Amino acid sequence: MANHALFRPQMTGPQSVTGEKIKRHASPLLNASDGVFADRVFSWAILGCAVIVLAILALIVWQLVGRSQLSWHAFGWKFFWGQDWDPVNDHYGALPFVFGTLVSSFLALIIAVPLAVGVGVFTTEMCPRWLRGPLSFTTELLAAIPSVIYGLWAIFVLVPILRNYVQPFLAKTLGWTGLFSGPPYGIGMLAAGIILAIMIIPIISSITREVLSVVPQHQREAALALGATRWEMIHLAVLRNARAGIVGGIILGLGRALGETMAVTMVIGNRPEIAKSLFAPGYTMASVLANEFSEAAGDLYLSALVEIGLALFLVTIVVNALARFLVWSVTRGQPARGRA
Amino acid sequence: MPDTTAPVAARLEISLWRRIADHLATCFAVSTVIIVLAPLVAIFAYLVIKGVGSVNLAFLTQTPKPPGEVGGGMANAIAGSVLILAIGSLLGVPLGIGAGIYLAEFGRNRFGDAVRFVSDVLNGVPSIVIGIVAYALVVLRQKHFSALAGGVALAIMMVPTITRTTEEMLLLVPNTLREAAYGLGVPRWRTTLSILLRTATSGVITGVMLAFARVAGETAPLLFTAFGNQYWNWRLDQPTAALPLQIFTYAISPYDDWHRQAWAGALVLIILIVSAVAAVRFVVRHGTLGGVA
Amino acid sequence: MGVGIQVEKLNAWYGKTQALHEINLNVQANHATALIGPSGCGKSTFIRCLNRMHETTPEARVEGKIKIGEFDAYEGTSATKLRRRIGMVFQKPNPFPTMSIYDNVAAGLKLNGYRDKKHLDDVVEKSLMSSALWEEVKDSIHKKSGASLSGGQQQRLCIARALAVEPEVLLMDEPCSALDPISTGKIEELIFELKAQYTIVIVTHNMQQAARVAEYTGFFLLGRLIEYDKTEKIFTNPSDKRTEDYITGRFG
Numbered sequence: 036m037a038n039h040a041l042f043r044p045q046m047t048g049p050q051s052v053t054g055e056k057i058k059r060h061a062s063p064l065l066n067a068s069d070g071v072f073a074d075r076v077f078s079w080a081i082l083g084c085a086v087i088v089l090a091i092l093a094l095i096v097w098q099l100v101g102r103s104q105l106s107w108h109a110f111g112w113k114f115f116w117g118q119d120w121d122p123v124n125d126h127y128g129a130l131p132f133v134f135g136t137l138v139s140s141f142l143a144l145i146i147a148v149p150l151a152v153g154v155g156v157f158t159t160e161m162c163p164r165w166l167r168g169p170l171s172f173t174t175e176l177l178a179a180i181p182s183v184i185y186g187l188w189a190i191f192v193l194v195p196i197l198r199n200y201v202q203p204f205l206a207k208t209l210g211w212t213g214l215f216s217g218p219p220y221g222i223g224m225l226a227a228g229i230i231l232a233i234m235i236i237p238i239i240s241s242i243t244r245e246v247l248s249v250v251p252q253h254q255r256e257a258a259l260a261l262g263a264t265r266w267e268m269i270h271l272a273v274l275r276n277a278r279a280g281i282v283g284g285i286i287l288g289l290g291r292a293l294g295e296t297m298a299v300t301m302v303i304g305n306r307p308e309i310a311k312s313l314f315a316p317g318y319t320m321a322s323v324l325a326n327e328f329s330e331a332a333g334d335l336y337l338s339a340l341v342e343i344g345l346a347l348f349l350v351t352i353v354v355n356a357l358a359r360f361l362v363w364s365v366t367r368g369q370p371a372r373g374r375a
Numbered sequence: 376m377p378d379t380t381a382p383v384a385a386r387l388e389i390s391l392w393r394r395i396a397d398h399l400a401t402c403f404a405v406s407t408v409i410i411v412l413a414p415l416v417a418i419f420a421y422l423v424i425k426g427v428g429s430v431n432l433a434f435l436t437q438t439p440k441p442p443g444e445v446g447g448g449m450a451n452a453i454a455g456s457v458l459i460l461a462i463g464s465l466l467g468v469p470l471g472i473g474a475g476i477y478l479a480e481f482g483r484n485r486f487g488d489a490v491r492f493v494s495d496v497l498n499g500v501p502s503i504v505i506g507i508v509a510y511a512l513v514v515l516r517q518k519h520f521s522a523l524a525g526g527v528a529l530a531i532m533m534v535p536t537i538t539r540t541t542e543e544m545l546l547l548v549p550n551t552l553r554e555a556a557y558g559l560g561v562p563r564w565r566t567t568l569s570i571l572l573r574t575a576t577s578g579v580i581t582g583v584m585l586a587f588a589r590v591a592g593e594t595a596p597l598l599f600t601a602f603g604n605q606y607w608n609w610r611l612d613q614p615t616a617a618l619p620l621q622i623f624t625y626a627i628s629p630y631d632d633w634h635r636q637a638w639a640g641a642l643v644l645i646i647l648i649v650s651a652v653a654a655v656r657f658v659v660r661h662g663t664l665g666g667v668a
Numbered sequence: 669m670g671v672g673i674q675v676e677k678l679n680a681w682y683g684k685t686q687a688l689h690e691i692n693l694n695v696q697a698n699h700a701t702a703l704i705g706p707s708g709c710g711k712s713t714f715i716r717c718l719n720r721m722h723e724t725t726p727e728a729r730v731e732g733k734i735k736i737g738e739f740d741a742y743e744g745t746s747a748t749k750l751r752r753r754i755g756m757v758f759q760k761p762n763p764f765p766t767m768s769i770y771d772n773v774a775a776g777l778k779l780n781g782y783r784d785k786k787h788l789d790d791v792v793e794k795s796l797m798s799s800a801l802w803e804e805v806k807d808s809i810h811k812k813s814g815a816s817l818s819g820g821q822q823q824r825l826c827i828a829r830a831l832a833v834e835p836e837v838l839l840m841d842e843p844c845s846a847l848d849p850i851s852t853g854k855i856e857e858l859i860f861e862l863k864a865q866y867t868i869v870i871v872t873h874n875m876q877q878a879a880r881v882a883e884y885t886g887f888f889l890l891g892r893l894i895e896y897d898k899t900e901k902i903f904t905n906p907s908d909k910r911t912e913d914y915i916t917g918r919f920g
Contacts, residue, residue: 067780069748070562077564078481084473085482085490088538091531092493095500098511153407161404170408177415179648181592183619184641187626188418191425191634233414240411264393266400294501296595297619301627321595324503328510329520329599344507348500355499551762555826557724559776559833560752569779573766 099345105338114342120307122327127339129346131307135224135317136347139299140292142228142313143235148285151236155243155281160269171244178237186301189230194221194302197229202314217312220304225313227303231295235288242284246277246365276365283361290354294347296321320347426642429635435643439605439621445632449640451607452621453647455522458609459601459617460591462526467533468583474534475541475579480567482542491539498535505531506596514600522608522615525601529593533586540582544575577660584655591648594619618644671737671836671867672697673718678732680713680722687713689892691732695884700859700868702878702899705888706919711871714888715839718869719754720747736837752780755830759842761822763814763829769796769805772814772825776833791832799828800858820851827858838862840870844877856881875915879903887911 106114110127117128158170198221205215250273258272259265274281304316305326320343331337433448440447474494478487509528514520548571556566572579594617597603602614603624618640625637673695680688688710695701703711713722720741722728734741741750763772771778773792782788792809796802801824805812814825823843830838840859844852859868859881872878878885879899886896887908895902895911906912913919 067752067782069560069746070565071746071748074562074564077567081473081477082481084470085477085486087470088474088490088497088534089493091534092497094512095497095504095508098508099504102511150407150411153404154411157404157408161401173412173415177411179588180418181594181619181644181648183592183594183623183626184418184422184645187622187637187641188414188421190626191638192417192421236411264397266397267393269400290499294499294503296501296503297623301623321501321503324507325595325598328507329602341507344504348504351499351501352496355496359495549762551758551760552764554721554724554756554758555762555764555829556775556779557747558719558721558751558756558758559779559829560748560750561776561779562748565779570764574764576766 095348099341099348103338103342103345105335106342107338109335110339114339115346118309120323122331122333122336125333125335127335129320129339129343131309132318132320132323132343133346134309135227135303135319136293136321138317139224139227139231139303139319140289142224143231143292144285144289146229146232147236147239147288150232151239151284151288152243152281154236154240155247156269156274158240158244159247160273161265171241174237174240177233178241182234182295182297183301185230185234186298189226189298189302193230194226197221197226201225206314213311214313217310217314219314220316222302222304222316223314224303224310224317227299227317227319228313230298230302231292234295234298235291238291239284239288242287242362243277243281246280246284246362247273249280249366250276279361280365283358283363283365286354286358286361290351290358293354294321294351296325300325320344422638422642422645425635425638426640429639430642434636434639438607442628442633443630447636449616449618449621449636449643451604452616452618452640453643455601455604455608455616456591456618456647458615459522459525459529459597460587462523462611463529463533463590464583464587465530466526467530467586468537470530471534471537471583471586472541472579474538476545476567476572478538478542479545479571480563491542494535494538497531501595502528502532502593503595503598506598506600509596509600517612519612520600520602520614521612522601523611525597525615525617526611528596528600529590532590532593532596533583536586536589537582540585541575541579544578544582545571547578548574580655580658584652588648588652591651592619592644594623618647673737673837673867673869674733674735675718676733676735678714678717678730678734680710680717680731681729682713682725683727687891688717691893693886693893693896695867695869697737697867698864699884700863700870700882701884701886702882703869703871703886703888704873704875704878704914706914707873709888710891711886711888712841713891715756715841715869715871718837719751719756719839721751721756723747752776752833753835754837754839755833755835757823757826757830757838757840757843760846761819761826763817763822763825765813765815767814768810769812769814769817769825770809773809773828773832775829792828795828795832796825798831798862799824800854801825801828818851820847820854823847823851823855824858827855831862835866837867837869840868842871842873845873852877875903887914889914 106127110117114127115129115133118130119126119128120131121127154174158167162170198219202215202219202221202225206219209215254272254276255268258268263271299319300322303319303322305318305322306316307318307323308315310317324340324344328340331340433446435448435453436450437446437448438451439449474490478490481487482490505528509524509531513524513527517524552570552574553566556570561570597617597620601617601620603620604614604616608615622637622640622644625633625640628634673693675691675693678688678691679686691714703714705711716722717730718734718736718741722730730742736750736753739745764775767775770792773795774788777788777791793802796805796809801821804821805817814822817825844855847855856877859870862868870878870882882899884896885899885902887894887902889910895906895908897907902911903915906915
């Protein structure tokens with residue numbers, strides 16, 4: 036073999052470290068069980084939990100579809116175009132509720148979106164660092180307030196303000212549009228839209244914050260280096276990139292508004308009518324369920340209500356799925372990064 | 376940083392317009408923040424102003440008086456909420472944690488993806504629809520409203536949040552800890568429970584607390600499950616009062632005294648939710664030697 | 669006393685890739701055996717097959733025969749039971765962060781249902797002494813968490829934890845590669861002491877380390893065992909040219 040003079044390792048052993056003799060004993064675990072049975076039980080138990088989650092959704096679908104069959108067979112698609120909700124004569128048309136749900140939700144969006152996006156932009160792009168934490172915490176706090184408390188506040192604080200100041204003002208200035216006519220009850224579609232807006236702002240603004248913070252820093256720097264003002268940088272480099280995600284957040288807010296029950300029930304007036312004016316009382320799908328479900332006597336009545344519940348269920352699933360897809364496509368599952 | 380190729384006068388003009396736009400944008404953003412925070416401040420202010428005077432011993436210990444009479448309290452509603460939340464947690468928390476463990480340890484497959492997807496879908500279902508399902512499954516079978524039905528509805532609402540959080544927290548535990556435990560000859564189930572959950576405890580508890588805080592204030596799913604009750608009830612199969620339900624009933628009633636009590640109830644509800652969250656945070660921080668997240 | 673390990677015709681796959689080819693090896697009882705070789709040569713895969721840790725990777729597959737002392741490691745015994753007879757120390761120290769030093773050392777026993785408190789106290793003290801950590805931590809074994817020690821101390825804690833279960837074999841997968849030279853020296857002294865009572869297999873990137881602590885050395889390359897002999901022979905007069913090339917630093 037070749038010369039190994041270059042490599043001659045030292046072969047002296049290290050010094051004894053403890054001076055104590057290290058003695059081995061028999062293992063104390065010789066008779067311990069190896070857990071194969073327990074492992075199997077455990078695996079089945081948690082698999083069972085996962086299966087139950089699937090089963091819950093299956094149960095929901097089964098009950099909603101099953102119990103609405105009566106109404107579906109009685110009215111078919113006309114159920115959603117009929118304007119006449121008449122429990123006395125057992126005739127049911129759900130259009131007023133569909134109308135109310137859509138109008139109150141879109142009104143909420145119109146009010147909430149500029150505000151929520153503004154808050155989101157401010158928090159990520161313009162806010163001094165020390166304020167960022169407290170500000171996001173406070174917007175999260177808005178999301179934690181229970182719906183019934185929003186409703187309570189709306190009845191006794193928001194509605195009087197609307198009745199005494201806002202509605203007369205709107206009637207005087209914009210009454211010609213037809214949207215702000217009729218007696219200013221305070222209670223009505225406008226109140227519902229406003230309280231809904233307050234409730235969905237936290238969702239939209241938090242998603243906006245998330246998608247804005249994922250935009251890479253170098254995009255912002257590139258815009259600034261070209262001589263853009265801060266607003267131009269936000270507009271061109273940040274918002275444009277995050278557009279899909281913000282739309283996703285908006286749709287998520289819509290999903291929330293569509294299903295919101297208590298606060299809306301407390302201020303919308305609960306009258307199944309379709310009117311042009313926002314001052315008029317209305318009714319939403321969720322509200323009619325809240326008000327009439329527990330007293331519904333008669334199988335067709337109950338079935339009609341369940342059918343409304345089924346419709347609400349399907350609509351919110353589709354809307355939420357769309358929203359999550361949009362948000363995912365922008366963030367690709369990355370966690371929101373704080374700005375350096 | 377103006378455009379340097381244009382003549383001086385034009386340069387200044389462009390700059391001015393762009394600067395105005397910049398300032399307008401900033402003003403708009405700041406004003407949105409103010410507009411958004413105003414209702415928050417207003418709500419808390421009104422809760423305190425209108426509620427504080429009425430939250431007294433009588434309110435906290437008495438049951439409601441007949442409609443129109445002054446006085447009485449919401450003691451049974453507070454107790455009822457505790458009962459229904461306990462049932463909901465007992466059903467929902469183990470289920471959610473179990474499903475979360477499954478997703479983290481065995482769930483890297485199609486079935487796991489399906490469970491995750493369904494969990495997200497469940498999260499978005501309006502709470503009143505869940506109330507309908509609990510009604511169909513429990514109330515119709517028992518032939519009357521009950522605390523159990525209310526608990527079932529709340530449990531269904533808690534499961535998605537707890538499942539997702541548990542999965543996330545378990546996945547954060549470094550794989551080296553799993554290997555250390557397996558290397559010692561610890562069976563898989565023991566490893567998951569004693570090592571992994573132990574390490575992820577604070578995160579998992581946070582998830583449970585989030586779910587709890589969310590359902591504690593829910594009214595809609597209780598409307599036709601627990602239904603409400605003017606008296607005390609501790610039985611699982613009878614209608615039960617709940618704080619959010621009581622607030623709702625009183626708020627839409629025509630009686631001034633009930634309005635006053637509704638504010639008091641709302642204040643108590645918020646305080647209970649916030650205290651529960653704070654208490655859990657405290658225990659978690661000071662209870663363990665420290666772990667992941 | 670430790671036991672010997674006989675490996676016959678061992679082949680291992682990760683999914684479709686074959687990581688080990690026809691390994692035949694006899695590890696001597698109560699001696700330290702070092703496994704050397706360039707990155708990716710299969711030495712870590714090999715020792716993970718010895719205590720069936722490869723089974724924690726979903727796509728891993730093994731063929732061949734491994735006998736630990738008198739009994740077969742694969743037929744007729746569960747991985748869990750096997751791993752109680754074979755201890756493992758990993759490259760990066762991994763004490764359980766939520767447990768105290770005491771609980772860490774006792775973990776292997778407590779988590780398997782062993783409850784005798786007096787005996788546990790003895791075992792913990794003995795194990796910490798065996799891993800030369802007792803003097804440094806004896807006042808705070810209940811108070812300090814396992815993660816609050818220095819890197820070298822953490823690794824010695826992991827060794828104590830492995831020893832508490834009284835294994836017959838100790839596997840060490842590059843135990844010193846994340847440690848500073850002084851801690852490395854302490855652990856090498858430890859291995860020298862331990863091998864009288866246990867059978868030790870140590871994977872190392874550091875040829876001088878292999879030369880210092882091990883009586884036997886095996887050289888792996890691309891999933892095959894190229895040469896296995898007394899350490900002295902491997903380093904002064906290797907039979908295979910590839911071994912010589914690796915030893916003299918021509919590659920790896």
